Amino acid sequence: MSEKVLMKGNEAIAEAAIRAGCRHYFGYPITPQTELAAYMSKRMPKIGGVFLQAESEISAINMVYGVAGSGKRVMTSSSSPGVSLKQEGISYIAGSDLPALIVNVQRGGPGLGGIQPSQSDYFQATKGGGHGDYHLIVLTPASVQEMADLTSLAFDLADKYRVPAMLLADGTTGQMMEPVELPEEKTVSVDKPWAVTGTGMKRKHNIINSLYLQPDELEKMNFERFERYKLIEENEVRYESYLTEDADIVVVAFGIAARVSKNAVNEARRQGIKAGLVRPITVWPFPKKALADLSKTAKGFISVELSMGQMIDDVRLAINCSRPVALCNRAGGMIPSPDEVLDSIKKMQEGI
Amino acid sequence: MTTEILIAGFGGQGVLFAGKFLAYKGLIENKQVSWLPSYGPEMRGGTANCSVILSDEPVGSPIVSKPYILMAMNLPSLDKYEKDVLPGGLIFVDSTLIERKVTRSDVKVFYIPSTALAAEIGAPTLANMIMTGKVIKECDGISSENLEAALGKVVSARHADLKDINLKALQTGMDYAG
Incomplete structure (x- = not known):
């Protein structure tokens, strides 16, 4: 080593x-x-x-x-x-x-x-x-x-x-x-x-x-x-799954957005909300099957992005729009804080 | 245990260098670490800051938005970040350059005339390391070991002669009883 x-x-x-x-x-x-x-x-x-x-x-x-x-x-x-x-x-x-x-x-x-x-x-x-x-x-x-x-x-x-x-x-x-x-x-x-x-x-x-x-x-x-x-x-599809097995809410994020989201998922778990994270490591090919499988058990998805919402389309397609998909985003060089992602998780929790 | 540190000041005060030193010290001590600089169109005299995280667990977001430790090297930095410090956190203030007091009462504050002390020991550019020395002294999560080893990583071989004065600056900060 x-x-x-x-x-x-x-x-x-x-x-x-x-x-x-x-x-x-x-x-x-x-x-x-x-x-x-x-x-x-x-x-x-x-x-x-x-x-x-x-x-x-x-x-x-x-x-x-x-x-x-x-x-x-x-x-x-x-x-x-x-x-x-x-x-x-x-x-x-x-x-x-x-x-x-x-x-x-x-x-x-x-x-x-x-x-x-x-x-x-x-x-x-x-x-x-x-x-x-x-x-x-x-x-x-x-x-x-x-x-x-x-x-x-x-x-x-x-x-x-x-x-x-x-x-x-x-x-x-x-x-x-x-x-x-x-x-x-x-x-x-x-x-x-x-x-x-x-x-x-x-x-x-x-x-x-x-x-x-x-x-x-x-x-x-x-x-x-x-x-x-x-x-x-x-x-060649690659992704990381974090606490998704029993997750009601699955956050999907890559790169720096995934790092921020992991903090939020941990905090949500501490507050008793069953949240998990799928972090695509390849975005083409996109981990469609992983998300499709999760859509059978999860109640909602949140796409966290540093954009006006682009990957969210692939999330919706992967799960055939079978569950609600929310967007938590910042743009122009701003980065969502763990609190913003957590708020988004809580909001979805209330809605489902 | 996770220690989140925000170091902020003017460009040229060695804000990024102090952060690198703490990050390398953490690495040597087998901690998980991250170091993230602000990288706007900054220059000498502008503002600069960096986020350093030292942890026993893998670091999540590398962005420090609620620091446990704030090292404020100038007034704009204190004005901007004082409110973000965690309750019970530590604020280190360069009292040579910042005349006002910290207004919050739920944090522990250390006033160190770093810039003046640096001039006194003949190292006017090392106020950053004096403040870092004080941080090492006062923060339970940061040991006073491996100072030389960490300096060896951040002071380039070309400037190896500057290691001693950096060490002296750290020691000056650690010895300062204020």
């Missing part, structure tokens, strides 16, 4: 990426994720890696596209406005079936918004922020330890399924320091016969492309891709 160190969430992502074998980072500074780029700028030159501050986010994501085509582990990071700029490139990467990691340390929006934490890019991350039919595997860390662990996992899943993965964090998890046990350095040897690495005059050359002018061919690509998405939905 390696020693626990205190690290900022942003730095933990960077170090975990390096230990997962990522040697290519392209980015552009933006609060509240800049520590990630700064860390990469210090470390990459020392280990023979590439740190490149591009002239824009658009440029950075296209550099990611290029390296991903060569089969190397590659990433970029930004915060909300910057991630919007990357959407075209992300769609191309998805359309070319390439693995890559995109980190979004979210801040309040829309527009330039603010620099305080937010979760209002949920729709963009889970419903396809760019054009066309595609999904990202979206992981949502709630602690600095998970910033590290899920970064490592994101690279593995992206390689396994040949899809881009996104780490959907927020300003709080990016800026806070907690003890973290960093994953061991690993040597990655994923077979990538599709990669553009030079033929050595021994094989037919590979082509990385997202352009298919024949509609039947493009349709076939889409169908094939969605077969893989189906596998991901079957095998």
Whole structure:
């Protein structure tokens, strides 16, 4: 077991990426994720890696596209406005079936918004922020330890399924320091016969492309891709269940909202209210079945979000609107307090 | 046991550094810890604060909205956070910079002229560590051990020569009987 160190969430992502074998980072500074780029700028030159501050986010994501085509582990990071700029490139990467990691340390929006934490890019991350039919595997860390662990996992899943993965964090998890046990350095040897690495005059050359002018061919690509998405939905759903077994009220929250909600659930239990928490760790694929199962016993659900209510749609769909779903939210960089979540739990308790 | 601490003052007073020191000390003592800075468009002279949680159990929300300990390094911080402190909590006031008294009667208050004491010991930038020393002395949940080890983690190798003066500042705070 390696020693626990205190690290900022942003730095933990960077170090975990390096230990997962990522040697290519392209980015552009933006609060509240800049520590990630700064860390990469210090470390990459020392280990023979590439740190490149591009002239824009658009440029950075296209550099990611290029390296991903060569089969190397590659990433970029930004915060909300910057991630919007990357959407075209992300769609191309998805359309070319390439693995890559995109980190979004979210801040309040829309527009330039603010620099305080937010979760209002949920729709963009889970419903396809760019054009066309595609999904990202979206992981949502709630602690600095998970910033590290899920970064490592994101690279593995992206390689396994040949899809881009996104780490959907927020300003709080990016800026806070907690003890973290960093994953061991690993040597990655994923077979990538599709990669553009030079033929050595021994094989037919590979082509990385997202352009298919024949509609039947493009349709076939889409169908094939969605077969893989189906596998991901079957095998890669991750979530934490906390005190849900006998829960009348199930709070659903991810990231920092889940940390706050856990405090509220504990306090509700102390006051005799049977509350529980489901914390999605993947928001795509979404833990639909877990919530559907709970809807048989629970009387109501509360979606706690740092947005005007986005994940709440997925909660309603997961349980087929069979139970009331309330929203407890703050927006624009504000974070609901445990008391606000507790009030929401009590209100629902009275109504059911 | 969980101790929630809010440290607040001007940017440049070492608010974040003091928090890091306490967090690292907790880590060394096998506690669960979190450290969360305010990260607005702050700069030297602006306001800065940080939330530190030391606990025997996993830390839930890292945001300290009801501190058990408030370290107020300037007047705006005391004005803003005095009302949030838990009943029975502790408020530490830099009495060099804050002239007014704490108005609440349900908390324990310590007035430490940290800024003046720091100047006296020849370390004018270490009012933060003097106040931290006083916190260590007065708070049952925070031991007076592992000071050097924790300093070793937060003072960079490049500035290793500053460890002694930091230790002296901590000691000055611990010895201050006010």
